[in-house]
Amino acid sequence: MSTKRGNWNSKLGFILAASGSAIGLGNIVFFSSNAYQYGGGAFYLPYFIALFVLGLPIMMVEFGIGTLTGKSFPLALRELAGKRAEFVGWWSIGSAMFITAYYIAILGWAFGMMVGAFGSLFEPGISAPFTPFETPTDSPSAMVYFFNLLATWWPVLFIFVIWGLNLLILRKGASSIEKAVRIFVPLMWVFMIGLVIRGLTLDGGFDGVMYLFTPDFEGISDASVWRGAFSQMFFSLSLGLGTMTAYASYLPRDADQVNNSMLVSFLNCSFEFIAGIAIFSLLFVFTLNPAGSTLSLSFFVIPQGINELSTIPWITRLFGFLFFFLIVIAGITSSISLIEGPASAMMDKLKITRKKALTIVAIPCAIGSVLCTLPIIIDKGLAGNGTLGLSILDITDHWVFSYSLLIVGLVESLAIGWILGADKLRMALNQHSKWNLGKWFNTLIKFVIPIVLLTVILSSLWNERTGLYGANVDLGSFNWLPWFIPIFWLAVSLSFSFYLTNKPYKK
Amino acid sequence: MIRMRLIYLLLILLIAGSPEARASIEVSNHSPEVGETITLTFSAPVDSLTVTYRPNSSVSKTEVLVNNPPATSMEWASKEPGLVSLSYLDRSGGDAQSVRQDLSIRFEGLSGSGLAVMLFAGIILFGGATMAFRTLFQEQDEGRPEVFDPEEMPDT
Structure with a gap:
């Protein structure tokens, strides 16, 4: 049975979809958190170097293999580097499904905060069913609001709204994705530029921006800053997930993938550039110390800044609503690509319809999203994450996000560099490109990128030696979660990869 | 990445915000x-x-x-x-x-190196994106249709 995969109606549609996929929570939430965590000015230069050393070349590989083969990630790897490479492709698809599950849970909470902007998010007198938050607050507190939201069943309802929107956008493939991104992606830019203008017009806002960009050479000499910058670049560009290859597979074979890679990478990093300006100006003006977690910056700290933007309540509420709306739409343009990657791979391999592929992907992922939003309180004192859902999400994220993407990137560069031959891919890319890639491309793919990724992976593993992630918090009757989740992820994703790799494939 | 370890944040909040800690x-x-x-x-x-x-x-x-x-x-x-x-x-x-x-x-006056990095990065990123956009649409002006010909599509 042949399956029609669909195609982009225009180049702009592809660029908007691919840049929308790359621009997501990673750009708004994680970039600023990482930039702060690694010292602002100490972080930006290594991050900028990472764009050219790691981001652009891997993006070219992922786009290139998509258009050269016209296949989704696992089958593209199979065609170019053999069956063992296909296994890694399916493993990345399996991991992408885990990421999709909790990514949508985060969007469900963002949706709850968005709704709360016109509810009690910016009002005093809120409490949450956790020991530190039992007394109603004297002033508005986004953190207490968030923990109260976390302990209700509302996010479960919200994730079904987000899942519904995703499936609605994905129902017709490339054409319906294109229609959605034509609205959502420009909106994201407009809202972020609005936040930049507000941040820079506040007294002291520009000093915050200078804090991000002024090089701190003492910090730059710290190896952990480079590790953080290279990881951020990989995550931010949505590499190692199979999504870029899936999107590129809908393009004609003679598409200029060097130019497309440059365009998507530059758009992604330009968005991060302005997101950094917006968020650092607010951090500085309101002296917001982003202690604690990565999510705390967007869910607690920025709303705190927004609360002080104006004394007129409806303006505060409107800004709060728009900020979380921005996070939701940026997240949706990325989550559709996270779902499209596995769906297109299954359509290719199993020769099933889009509807069936989407159902196969959506059902387990939606169950995962529900698990990540379960409001059962297991840690009332908030020594850890508070609820069962957030604990599941945190531990899953630690293992899946920190390791699978980088390992896939490593294997992908080794497979393309040494099995297919980096030179072959370079020649194929140059054939239709206005910008010819020199031999430096081969050196990057064969040597530099594998060494960099291996160093990052090994140094992350070295940091695990102090104890199993999440095991230092008492989770009551769920103390088995810290060891169960990594085993479950590995067992499920590896079995999934083994099963699909060995499934007969007809071209 | 998400690292929802809140303990430090909460400790700080509790210490700074408790009624005793005036x-x-x-x-x-x-x-x-x-x-x-x-x-x-x-x-x-x-x-x-x-x-x-x-x-x-x-x-x-x-x-x-x-x-x-x-x-x-x-x-x-x-x-x-x-x-x-x-x-x-x-x-x-x-x-x-x-x-x-x-x-x-605050910085003492304007941070020259900060401004230089910001301008350099901004020019490279936005300039690079503009240049790539121009290349993308130049191909179209040179005869390739914006709407792709289905015949050209990969055989899947």
Whole structure:
């Protein structure tokens, strides 16, 4: 049975979809958190170097293999580097499904905060069913609001709204994705530029921006800053997930993938550039110390800044609503690509319809999203994450996000560099490109990128030696979660990869 | 990546926000420039003050200032721009509690290197995107249709 995969109606549609996929929570939430965590000015230069050393070349590989083969990630790897490479492709698809599950849970909470902007998010007198938050607050507190939201069943309802929107956008493939991104992606830019203008017009806002960009050479000499910058670049560009290859597979074979890679990478990093300006100006003006977690910056700290933007309540509420709306739409343009990657791979391999592929992907992922939003309180004192859902999400994220993407990137560069031959891919890319890639491309793919990724992976593993992630918090009757989740992820994703790799494939 | 480990945040919040912890650090200017001397006033005599530059980052730096004899005020000037956290242990109410005050330290004038990096990155990123956009649409002007010909599509 042949399956029609669909195609982009225009180049702009592809660029908007691919840049929308790359621009997501990673750009708004994680970039600023990482930039702060690694010292602002100490972080930006290594991050900028990472764009050219790691981001652009891997993006070219992922786009290139998509258009050269016209296949989704696992089958593209199979065609170019053999069956063992296909296994890694399916493993990345399996991991992408885990990421999709909790990514949508985060969007469900963002949706709850968005709704709360016109509810009690910016009002005093809120409490949450956790020991530190039992007394109603004297002033508005986004953190207490968030923990109260976390302990209700509302996010479960919200994730079904987000899942519904995703499936609605994905129902017709490339054409319906294109229609959605034509609205959502420009909106994201407009809202972020609005936040930049507000941040820079506040007294002291520009000093915050200078804090991000002024090089701190003492910090730059710290190896952990480079590790953080290279990881951020990989995550931010949505590499190692199979999504870029899936999107590129809908393009004609003679598409200029060097130019497309440059365009998507530059758009992604330009968005991060302005997101950094917006968020650092607010951090500085309101002296917001982003202690604690990565999510705390967007869910607690920025709303705190927004609360002080104006004394007129409806303006505060409107800004709060728009900020979380921005996070939701940026997240949706990325989550559709996270779902499209596995769906297109299954359509290719199993020769099933889009509807069936989407159902196969959506059902387990939606169950995962529900698990990540379960409001059962297991840690009332908030020594850890508070609820069962957030604990599941945190531990899953630690293992899946920190390791699978980088390992896939490593294997992908080794497979393309040494099995297919980096030179072959370079020649194929140059054939239709206005910008010819020199031999430096081969050196990057064969040597530099594998060494960099291996160093990052090994140094992350070295940091695990102090104890199993999440095991230092008492989770009551769920103390088995810290060891169960990594085993479950590995067992499920590896079995999934083994099963699909060995499934007969007809071209 | 998400690292929802909230314990430090909560500890800080609880310490700073609990009703017992009314001890405070008053500052004469919340956003001084680097090197600008400001007056810090404490609610009780303080013998040592901890200054943390870039608090909660992996490249934070700490400096301890000693007040001998303990005093309720002191003069201080930041050595670096950026977020700075001032803290001391308040032992006046029995159990020792940490009292904290965050400050945004401004640059002295315009940061030339910061502006240069910002302009350089901005030009490369936005200039690169513009150039790539032009290339994308040039192909179209040179005869390739914007709407792709289905015949050209990969055979799947």
